[in-house]
Amino acid sequence: MAEKLATLTFTDGTPAVDFPVLSGAIGPDVIDIRPLYAKTGKFTYDPGFMSTASCRSTITYIDGDKGVLMYRGYPIEVLAETCDFLEVAYLILYGELPNQKQRDEFFKTVTNHTMVNEQIVRFYSGFRRDAHPMAVLCGVVGALSAFYHDALNINDPRHREISAFRLIAKLPTITAMCYKYNQGQPFMYPRNSLGYVENFLYMMFGTPCEDWKPNLILTNALNRILILHADHEQNASTSTVRTAGSSGANPFACIASGVASLWGPAHGGANEAVLKMLAEIGDVDHIGQYIKRVKDKGDHTVLYGFGHRVYKNYDPRAKIIQKTCHEVLDELGLKDDKLFKLAMALEKIALEDEYFVSRKLYPNVDFYSGIVYKALGIPVGMFTAFFAVARTVGWIAQWNEMIGDPDQKIARPRQLYTGQSRREFVPMGKRK
Numbered sequence: 001m002a003e004k005l006a007t008l009t010f011t012d013g014t015p016a017v018d019f020p021v022l023s024g025a026i027g028p029d030v031i032d033i034r035p036l037y038a039k040t041g042k043f044t045y046d047p048g049f050m051s052t053a054s055c056r057s058t059i060t061y062i063d064g065d066k067g068v069l070m071y072r073g074y075p076i077e078v079l080a081e082t083c084d085f086l087e088v089a090y091l092i093l094y095g096e097l098p099n100q101k102q103r104d105e106f107f108k109t110v111t112n113h114t115m116v117n118e119q120i121v122r123f124y125s126g127f128r129r130d131a132h133p134m135a136v137l138c139g140v141v142g143a144l145s146a147f148y149h150d151a152l153n154i155n156d157p158r159h160r161e162i163s164a165f166r167l168i169a170k171l172p173t174i175t176a177m178c179y180k181y182n183q184g185q186p187f188m189y190p191r192n193s194l195g196y197v198e199n200f201l202y203m204m205f206g207t208p209c210e211d212w213k214p215n216l217i218l219t220n221a222l223n224r225i226l227i228l229h230a231d232h233e234q235n236a237s238t239s240t241v242r243t244a245g246s247s248g249a250n251p252f253a254c255i256a257s258g259v260a261s262l263w264g265p266a267h268g269g270a271n272e273a274v275l276k277m278l279a280e281i282g283d284v285d286h287i288g289q290y291i292k293r294v295k296d297k298g299d300h301t302v303l304y305g306f307g308h309r310v311y312k313n314y315d316p317r318a319k320i321i322q323k324t325c326h327e328v329l330d331e332l333g334l335k336d337d338k339l340f341k342l343a344m345a346l347e348k349i350a351l352e353d354e355y356f357v358s359r360k361l362y363p364n365v366d367f368y369s370g371i372v373y374k375a376l377g378i379p380v381g382m383f384t385a386f387f388a389v390a391r392t393v394g395w396i397a398q399w400n401e402m403i404g405d406p407d408q409k410i411a412r413p414r415q416l417y418t419g420q421s422r423r424e425f426v427p428m429g430k431r432k
Contacts, residue, residue, distance in 0.1 A: 006031045014040055026061060043414045049234075055242065056405060059092060059397050060233045064310040069317065071231060072096070080320045085226040086110060086196050089168060089393040092231055093400070107196075113169035114190035114199065117147045120174075124181045133178040133385045134263045140174050141167075142256035152250045154403055163251040164396045171389045172196070176203035179382055197223045200389070205377070217331040218376060221324045225369055228317040229387050231394025233310075237261040237268065241395045242402050243411040251399060258395045259388050268384040268391075271370030274305040275380050283338075284345045295355055305367025306350055307360070317365040325368045328375050343371050 004021035017039050020032045030053045037043060046052045061070045069076040072091050079088050083097075090098045090106050098106060123143060127136050144166070145152060151162040173190055180187050180203075188203045198214045201222065206212035232238070240261035244254040262268035281290045293301040308315055334340050347363055350356045373383050402408050 004029070008036075008040075010040075014042075027063070037414075043416070045416050049239075054234060054239065054411075055402065056407065057234070057398070057401060058095065059401060060231045060394070062233050062310055064308070067311055067314050067316050069232070076228065076316055077320060080224045080227045080317075083227065084195070084197070085223050085230070085390075088227045088230055092393050092397045093164065109165055110169045110196065111192050113165050114173050114192070116170050116173055116177075120144075120147060121177070121187060124177060127181070129182060129184060131182070133175075133182060133379075133382050134259065134388075136178045136181070137175060137385050137388060138256055138259050138263070140178070141171075141259055142253060144170070145250045145252040148252070154245075154248060154250065160251065160400055160403070164400070167251065167255055167392055167396060171392050172200040173203060175382075175385045175389050176200065178385060179204055179379070182379075182381070195219075197226065215331070217327055221328045221372055222376070224320060224324050225372060225386070226390040228321060228365055229369075229390035231391070231397065235267065236264070237391065238395060238398050241399050245399045245402055246408060246411045251396070254399050255392060255395055258391065262388055262391065263384055268387040270304060270364075270366035271373065271387070272380050272383045273302075274367050274370040275374060275383075277302075277304045278339055278342055278346070281342060281346070284342050287342070287346055287349060291349065291353065291355075303350065303356075303361065305370065306356065306363055308364045311362075311364070314362045315364040318363050318368060321365055321368040321372065322363070325372050325375075328372050332375055334375055339374065340371060343367075 004023070005018045006021050007016055007018050009016045017036070019035070022030045022032050024030070033044060044052075059072065061073075062068065071079060071088065072095055074091065074097075079091075083091075086107055087098060087103060089110075090102065120140065120143070123140060124136065127139070148163070148166055151159040151166075153159045177187050186208055188206045188208075190199050191202060194202055194214070197219050201214065201219065202212050234242075237258040241254045241258040244257040245251075249257075265273050281287060290301065291303075293299045294303045329335050329337075329340055347367070350361065350363065356362075369387075370380075370383060373386060374380070378386065
């Protein structure tokens with residue numbers, strides 16, 4: 001089969017140039033423009049990387065027009081309904097679903113790494129009690145390399161695997177500690193008799209003064225949320241992790257950079273923004289007025305939790321978490337709660353309003369996850385930290401894949417310079 005080519009022509013006299021067209025397993029073809037500068041002395045200009053593939057990857061595939069999300073070829077709907085989070089973590093990390101022996105060994109290894117160095121416990125006292133949990137999480141994750149520096153050779157596959165286990169196992173512990181410190185409650189150390197998700201909930205909500213019992217519906221709800229957030233292709237935080245990793249930074253520093261990127265309200269902070277929006281609306285009777293402001297081009301009001309940069313169809317994760325959301329509200333008897341009635345009414349209006357339907361502004365995963373977190377009693381400031389626990393799996397897999405990619409180079413985008421051209425220096429006495 002002949003090589004597919006794309007020809008770039010110019011109107012400034014530069015000769016036409018051919019570029020190879022690469023095809024993936026599925027999805028759009030990609031024009032390989034790596035020789036562009038060498039052949040033409042020109043760069044491309046693509047703010048936000050709207051039309052740029054920055055890497056090859058075998059981990060996650062998204063078709064935003066059709067509303068498709070797959071991990072290693074498996075539809076997210078199947079994984080979320082049939083697997084537990086660590087099974088999906090194994091799939092994302094190793095490329096295949098585990099057999100029973102692999103599953104048991106993986107679960108055991110993760111469980112045996114859930115404790116953190118006791119000095120890390122004292123590390124928290126350096127933060128203010130009212131610090132945002134993501135600020136604390138950034139600091140603690142970034143500091144892990146100071147405690148676990150025995151496996152930081154990124155060129156050693158075994159070292160990378162050990163660091164992966166440590167990060168996946170310890171993120172729930174560290175995140176729960178962020179919450180407990182903020183609340184002024186004692187830290188709850190992990191219990192190896194509990195599963196990954198149950199243990200996370202126990203460390204969050206257990207106390208030394210009474211026994212803690214898991215709730216199956218709430219455990220299943222959080223399990224699904226973690227699966228839905230485990231990876232999402234080359235989003236802002238994943239690209240940040242890859243960029244940091246391209247310099248040879250250690251895995252803990254790279255994941256900390258992902259946490260920092262995730263903190264932004266346009267990324268992982270979107271579900272926090274949803275709750276703030278609902279609080280601003282305040283009452284079901286005020287929805288119409290708020291919707292009117294959203295539609296007003298002169299008003300900058302945003303309908304948070306609706307629409308998505310990639311999905312131009314219904315976010316497949318939203319369909320799953322919508323069902324989970326209603327299960328949790330039923331279990332906790334919150335269907336008549338003012339906030340949740342408001343959220344459900346807003347959902348109904350947005351799904352039926354032609355303005356939003358025609359623009360394909362469907363509820364996304366952030367809309368429902370924020371409601372579920374709120375129902376579980378998780379403070380708004382902790383929402384993005386929970387997101388980080390899930391996404392750590394994807395970050396590690398993407399970082400590991402990047403290191404093994406022979407085409408990988410240190411990330412170094414170029415720019416379209418629009419500043420001053422060369423100027424003559426003016427001595428102080430002659431400046432106006």
